[in-house]
Amino acid sequence: AYYQQIGRAGRAVERAEVVLLPGHEDRDIWAYFASLAFPPEPLVRQTLAALSVRPISTAALETRVDLSRTRLEMLLKVLDSDGAANRVKGGWVGTGQPWVYDAERHRRIAEARAVEQRAMLDYLDTDECRLVFLRRQLDDTDPTPCGRCDVCAGQVWSSGVDNATAHAAEERISRPGVEVAPRKQWPGGMRELGVAVSGRIAAGELAEPGRVLGRLSDLGWGTRLRELVAGEDRPVPAEVLDACVRVLASWGWTQRPVGVVGISSRTRPHQLDHLARRIAEVGKLPLLGRLLPVGARPAAGANSAQRLAAVWGGFDPGSLPELTGLDGPVLLVDDVVDSGWTMTVAARSLRRAGAPAVLPFALAQAG
């Protein structure tokens, strides 16, 4: 791919410079793709066990097998071409044909990926001609130095940036606030998991569009937020709180919230309580209550159905404040929005308890 991209850069122009900007997030991207690899045998067996002569939809399969939609669809295609499953009207059926897990093949693929990643890192550090390195990767046994790359030409680019540019970039990426769209549709097949919801989320149970301070993957706030939500149960630092206030001030809501409800955390209860309390104080709003978790900490599901089932019924109904007669929106405060189902379920509870609208706010969005 590098070879191809370098060629593209020079197309249709007289002169082009190609600069490679490696980053730490490259490894995260590789890890992400590795996580989409062919599932381990137990999950494949579980999928096969869920298939019968009666067609089952992919959405319904998601309630039986904890795989993301992408991986599940990929797996079904493989099972289809191997003759163990068939796509029919209404979903998928099992053929009952025996199926062998080719562990050796999947191991070889994973190994080849690791070798490719190693090569990309070596490419950065090489002190031979970059083109020679690439051609060797492409099995050219006798490559000759190109005479034009940074190694051949001795061209060194400075990674220094002048202060004004650095300042402008810093200002741009540390501007807080990201909009988070509310969930509008329940996952299919929830009844299979004992959760009686389906189709569109009723208008009276919807959350409004929400805000987070930043994404955990952001350049600007990401590092601070990652440390904060993975660290100890400490109060939210003043600078983070200031940024939260700026996000709230620039929200542009149609009606200002009339109260704050916090979602209490199992792992960092003090941090969450402190955040909700401080936001209420700064906004001169009453803290209407805290939703307390009940039961065991839910396992992180891989798909929407599993995640919703995991957080469904996760709040102590006794901790739900009485909200009838409230004449404005409730600001719902949490630490991290991941799949969005916790906020969706909490907002639904608040709406059903009488909140005319719910504005979700969190420190961070995962991913």
Ligand SMILES: [Zn+2]
């Ligand atoms: Zn060269």
